[in-house]
Amino acid sequence: xxxxxxxxxxxxxxxxxxxxxxxxxxxxxxxxxxxxxxxxxxxxxxxxxxxxxxxxxxxxxxxxxxxxxxxxxxxxxxxxxxxxxxxxxxxxxxxxxxxxxxxxxxxxxxxxxxxxxxxxxxxxxxxxxxxxxxxxxxxxxxxxxxxxxxxxxxxxxxxxxxxxxxxxxxxxxxxxxxxxxxxxxxxxxxxxxxxxxxxxxxxxxxxxxxxxxxxxxxxxxxxxxxxxxxxxxxxxxxxxxxxxxxxxxxxxxxxxxxxxxxxxxxxxxxxxxxxxxxxxxxxxxxxxxxxxxxxxxxxxxxxxxxxxxxxxxxxxxxxxxxxxxxxxxxxxxxxxxxxxxxxxxxxxxxxxxxxxxxxxxxxxxxxxxxxxxxxxxxxxxxxxxxxxxxxxxxxxxxxxxxxxxxxxxxxxxxxxxxxx
Amino acid sequence: xxxxxxxxxxxxxxxxxxxxxxxxxxxxxxxxxxxxxxxxxxxxxxxxxxxxxxxxxxxxxxxxxxxxxxxxxxxxxxxxxxxxxxxxxxxxxxxxxxxxxxxxxxxxxxxxxxxxxxxxxxxxxxxxxxxxxxx
Numbered sequence: 001x002x003x004x005x006x007x008x009x010x011x012x013x014x015x016x017x018x019x020x021x022x023x024x025x026x027x028x029x030x031x032x033x034x035x036x037x038x039x040x041x042x043x044x045x046x047x048x049x050x051x052x053x054x055x056x057x058x059x060x061x062x063x064x065x066x067x068x069x070x071x072x073x074x075x076x077x078x079x080x081x082x083x084x085x086x087x088x089x090x091x092x093x094x095x096x097x098x099x100x101x102x103x104x105x106x107x108x109x110x111x112x113x114x115x116x117x118x119x120x121x122x123x124x125x126x127x128x129x130x131x132x133x134x135x136x137x138x139x140x141x142x143x144x145x146x147x148x149x150x151x152x153x154x155x156x157x158x159x160x161x162x163x164x165x166x167x168x169x170x171x172x173x174x175x176x177x178x179x180x181x182x183x184x185x186x187x188x189x190x191x192x193x194x195x196x197x198x199x200x201x202x203x204x205x206x207x208x209x210x211x212x213x214x215x216x217x218x219x220x221x222x223x224x225x226x227x228x229x230x231x232x233x234x235x236x237x238x239x240x241x242x243x244x245x246x247x248x249x250x251x252x253x254x255x256x257x258x259x260x261x262x263x264x265x266x267x268x269x270x271x272x273x274x275x276x277x278x279x280x281x282x283x284x285x286x287x288x289x290x291x292x293x294x295x296x297x298x299x300x301x302x303x304x305x306x307x308x309x310x311x312x313x314x315x316x317x318x319x320x321x322x323x324x325x326x327x328x329x330x331x332x333x334x335x336x337x338x339x340x341x342x343x344x345x346x347x348x349x350x351x352x353x354x355x356x357x358x359x360x361x362x363x364x365x366x367x368x369x370x371x372x373x374x375x376x377x378x379x380x381x382x383x384x385x386x387x388x389x390x391x392x393x394x395x396x397x398x399x400x401x402x403x404x405x406x407x408x409x410x411x412x413x414x415x416x417x418x419x420x
Numbered sequence: 421x422x423x424x425x426x427x428x429x430x431x432x433x434x435x436x437x438x439x440x441x442x443x444x445x446x447x448x449x450x451x452x453x454x455x456x457x458x459x460x461x462x463x464x465x466x467x468x469x470x471x472x473x474x475x476x477x478x479x480x481x482x483x484x485x486x487x488x489x490x491x492x493x494x495x496x497x498x499x500x501x502x503x504x505x506x507x508x509x510x511x512x513x514x515x516x517x518x519x520x521x522x523x524x525x526x527x528x529x530x531x532x533x534x535x536x537x538x539x540x541x542x543x544x545x546x547x548x549x550x551x552x553x554x555x
Contacts, residue, residue, distance in 0.1 A: 021518050025511050032426060032505045052482055053450060053489035058519050137481050157481040157508040159488075159515050 001030060002037060007167060018066035018166075025163035030171035033154075039172040043128045043151075044074045044165035045121050047137030048158040049108040050359070051080040051101035059159060060107040063166070068111065071168030075116040075127070077138045078302070079105045082357035083117070084332060117357040118331030120234065120301040122149060130256050133176055135164035139247075140238035140301045140379065146248040148233045150256035152176045155247050175248055181257065183250050183265040185214055189223030189273040196278075196416050197225055200310075201396040203232035204378035205281040205417075206273065207239025212281075213271055216245040220265050222252040223273070231306050238301050239378035243284075282417055285381040288391035290409035294371030295390075296320075296400055299329030300360050300380035307397070308338040312346050314401040320351035321407035325369070327353050329360045352404075361387045374409060376400045421536075421551040423501065423527035426510035427517065431471065431499035431525040432544040432554075435537070438462050438474035444490075444509070445482035453495030471543040472497040475534060476504035484512030491516035491524050499525040499545050503534045527551070 009015060010023035030038055048056060080101035082088035109115050116124060122144050128134045130150035136142045137156050145151045154174045156164060164170045174180045187210050189197065196202055210219050221236070233251070240246035250258035250265075258264045298311075311328070320326045328347070330338070335356050338344050344354055361384050374393040375381055381394045393409045396417075402410040411418045439461040442448060447457035453468035477483060487509055490496035496516075500509060505528045513524045525545055529537065533551075537543060542554035 017518075021515070025514060028426075028510055028514060029507045032507050032510060047481055048485070050482075052445070052485040053492075055488035055492050055516065055519070056485050058492070059488070059515055062519055139481065155481055157511060158484040160484070160507065160511050161481075163511075 001027070001035070003027065004038060004169065007038065007169060010167065016067045018063045018068035022068065022163040022166040025160055026167050026169055026171065029160050030173070033171045033173040035171035035173040037172050038169040039133050039176055040168055041133045041135050041164060041170050042072055043132060043134040044072055044161060045077060045136045045138065045141055046074060046108065046113065046161050046165065047077045048162050049076045049079060049105055051097060051104045054100060056158070057100055057104050057107065060104065060111060063162070064107055064110050068166055070112045070165050072165055074113045074165040075121045076108055076113050078117050078119050078359045079357055080359070081105070082355060084356050088355055088358055116331060116333060118302050118333070119359060120304065120331065123302065123304045124331065124333045133170065135161055135170050137161040139241040142247050143237035143241040143249065144234060146175055147237055147250065147255050148230070181248060181264070182218065183220035184217040184268065185219045186261070186265050186268070186270040187213060187219050187221045187273060188270055189221060191272060192223065192275070194225065197223060199396065199415065200232065201376070201415070201417060203235035204239050204376070205278045207236035208243045208281040208285060208378045208382070209273065209277050210236065210249060211240035211242060211244030211246050214240065214244045214246050214249070218248050218250070219246065220250040220252055220258055220261060222261055224251045224254045226253055228254055229306055231304050234301060234304065235378065242379045242382040278417070282394065285378055285394040286392060287385050288372050288393055290393060290411065291372060292408045293324060293374055293393070293403060295324065295369045295373045296326040296404045297360050297369070297373055297375045297380055297384070298327070298377065298400060300375070300377040302334065303328050303330040305334055305337055308334070308343045310397060311401065312343045314398055315347065315350045318350065318405050320404045324404060324407050325353065326351065326404045327355060327360065329355055329358060332356045374400050374403050421529065421533055423529045423545065423549045423551050424505065425549045426505060426526040426528060427513040427523070428547060429523040429525040430545055430547040431523070432542065433469050433471045433498040434542050435540050436462070436465060436467055436470040436472050436497070437538040438472065441476045441478040442474060443478035443480050443483070444486040445480040447478065448486060450486055450489040450493060450495060453490060467497045468495045470497050471499045471501060471545070473501045473534065473537050475531070476502060477506050477509060480508070483508040484515065487512035487524065488516040491522050492520050494522070496524040499527065499543070501534065501537055501543070502526070502528050503531045504528070
């Protein structure tokens with residue numbers, strides 16, 4: 001493999017042991033991925049700032065103590081604790097984890113990252129554009145950047161994401177290459193009634209179903225309406241990345257690389273989506289019967305501005321049932337934009353909590369959640385039973401709001417998922 | 421038999437053969453070295469000091485941190501033999517070798533070779549990748 005001059009100098013140790021390690025990791029990954037060369041990147045989003053043990057802290061401390069510098073603009077995934085709100089890191093729960101997580105986040109700030117602390121960085125202004133090569137770790141962000149933005153990244157695991165950001169290079173393999181971005185499977189939802197396809201819950205269900213069908217393959221979905229909102233594209237990206245391992249999907253007539261089906265798909269396996277497929281997805285995302293609620297959790301991935309607007313409209317000044325926790329996770333950036341429009345104040349008046357920096361199931365804050373929890377997010381519904389030991393009632397955003405007000409699961413009689 | 425070295429080093433230990441892919445993040449506890457995943461056939465077994473033989477891992481972007489943490493704590497396998505090259509394990513083991521000077525040797529063989537390795541009692545891997553079965 002022919003290596004760029006800067007990488008050769010780093011490997012030789014000219015820029016110290018930290019940059020040497022970074023270059024070694026990128027070249028090692030390129031060898032294993034059988035890349036013929038490295039490709040320059042313009043942006044990175046790091047997952048290694050999410051605490052999983054002391055090794056993470058030792059790694060970034062080694063970097064900062066040995067003069068490592070970032071080659072590209074680098075943003076951060078959410079942390080295990082919130083640096084913005086000390087009440088979101090209760091020491092009593094797991095002191096070692098809480099201290100380690102905070103130390104880790106401070107060290108990534110010192111390394112020179114932009115402290116966005118969000119799993120949905122694509123909701124913030126700036127960031128990569130169509131055709132940009134980037135390095136991203138978080139599965140939903142990989143899926144969204146590849147699919148909806150049309151930037152190019154593989155799913156880079158911990159440390160390799162950082163190594164790419166430090167060196168400014170990634171292995172030229174997989175989804176960085178045109179050949180890796182062709183659809184291998186056509187999922188055709190166009191026969192379903194259009195008013196079904198316009199509901200927000202449809203995006204979560206079709207995303208979950210697409211992930212189940214595709215596994216790690218690249219699917220193209222047809223039947224999405226041409227005016228589908230960004231939040232629906234986020235829902236498909238995150239749901240398909242959770243239920244399968246989808247790192248790139250195309251939406252015919254919707255996403256930038258698929259102005260039409262034929263642009264990404266040459267024929268082959270086609271799966272027509274039926275009402276039963278969506279009903280099965282709904283059942284898979286729900287682990288409990290309807291009944292009294294113990295909490296409502298929204299914002300996985302982090303809530304976007306459009307979703308905040310819709311949430312305020314749905315509450316219409318009404319209040320969450322007294323004593324029922326309702327959490328809506330988001331980023332500092334989006335919270336600030338929503339606050340400027342008066343939406344955060346309105347939601348807090350309604351009894352809604354809007355934490356920032358954190359992830360809704362990993363953070364110690366949420367470990368207090370027990371019992372029956374309602375969500376509109378397929379990704380949360382997929383992971384929360386295993387990670388938090390809660391029961392999940394899955395529903396539309398409107399069902400979540402009406403249920404929060406009543407304190408028990410409410411089903412929308414006008415919604416097709418409830419037709420018997 | 422000569423394996424492809426994903427990380428450098430030599431190792432020897434008793435074989436622990438896994439019937440299904442393991443997720444090092446979530447399916448494994450770095451603090452004890454025990455397989456946590458209740459759905460895994462080898463649930464409850466300890467991987468510490470073994471030569472772990474498995475076709476592939478169950479992919480997770482957090483696997484490098486989990487293997488690095490296990491190496492730091494001394495609960496990691498002595499070596500991992502795969503039939504599918506794995507970037508995450510190679511990166512995690514490389515980071516741990518740099519930070520802590522401790523190694524977990526990660527190598528890759530063919531699927532046919534892996535079948536043979538599964539029935540060995542002990543395996544030694546030399547630093548040139550030569551794999552020796554010790555019965």
